[in-house]
Amino acid sequence: MKEIKLITFDLDDTLWDNVPTIKRAEIDTRRWIEDRVGKVEWGDFNDFLSLREELIKEDPVIEWDISKLRKEIFRKKLEHVSPKNLRDEIVEEAFNIFIDKRHEIKLFDGVENALSLLSSKYSLGVLTNGNADVYKFNIGKYFKFAISSLEAKNSKPNRAHFDEVIRRFKDISFNEILHIGDHQINDIFFAYNLGIDTLWFNNNNAEWIQDFAKPTEFSCWSSLPKIIEDLYE
Numbered sequence: 001m002k003e004i005k006l007i008t009f010d011l012d013d014t015l016w017d018n019v020p021t022i023k024r025a026e027i028d029t030r031r032w033i034e035d036r037v038g039k040v041e042w043g044d045f046n047d048f049l050s051l052r053e054e055l056i057k058e059d060p061v062i063e064w065d066i067s068k069l070r071k072e073i074f075r076k077k078l079e080h081v082s083p084k085n086l087r088d089e090i091v092e093e094a095f096n097i098f099i100d101k102r103h104e105i106k107l108f109d110g111v112e113n114a115l116s117l118l119s120s121k122y123s124l125g126v127l128t129n130g131n132a133d134v135y136k137f138n139i140g141k142y143f144k145f146a147i148s149s150l151e152a153k154n155s156k157p158n159r160a161h162f163d164e165v166i167r168r169f170k171d172i173s174f175n176e177i178l179h180i181g182d183h184q185i186n187d188i189f190f191a192y193n194l195g196i197d198t199l200w201f202n203n204n205n206a207e208w209i210q211d212f213a214k215p216t217e218f219s220c221w222s223s224l225p226k227i228i229e230d231l232y233e
């Protein structure tokens with residue numbers, strides 16, 4: 001039996017349902033901007049993707065600095081606003097509004113209790129591609145560290161987040177880590193690639209579509225401590 005010392009968690013769609021949060025944050029921020037500058041052509045998802053490509057060409061850090069990406073998108077969409085310092089001011093303020101709303105989340109049932117239990121036996125950490133700051137929430141107290149794409153200077157499923165874990169922890173090997181997340185590639189393949197054990201949070205009955213074995217899955221946070229106990233204790 002493996003001896004697990006550290007459990008790392010994804011945030012978005014693992015600890016909370018991120019879709020309603022981001023949708024609301026987007027809508028409210030756009031409304032705030034339009035109240036100041038009038039109607040803006042926001043474009044659809046394909047426009048977003050091509051704009052993102054364009055911005056990454058101009059500034060490669062935008063690939064993993066998603067806060068900068070969001071600001072630069074606002075700046076592009078507000079190109080018609082002048083003078084420039086007014087535009088920059090609106091961009092900064094809009095981003096602050098967005099990031100506040102982005103933290104208006106509702107944890108899945110059982111998250112707090114599971115983290116509390118697990119933190120008494122294991123070190124816990126966060127590995128996220130997003131820009132939510134776990135230390136803005138009550139549950140922040142259970143985590144020894146949080147590494148985002150900004151700190152890893154790369155995104156999951158690339159290995160940089162785990163390299164950063166080793167750098168910070170020193171006294172740990174991949175063999176002693178368990179990673180928990182919802183995303184088949186960005187969490188499960190990400191860890192599997194390095195021989196790190198995983199648990200798959202699958203609360204919407206998704207089909208496993210990878211060409212390697214499906215890890216143990218769970219759909220309800222209240223069952224997590226027992227699953228870990230059965231597997232590793």
Ligand SMILES: [Mg+2]
Nearest residue numbers: 010012013182
């Ligand atoms: Mg996720």
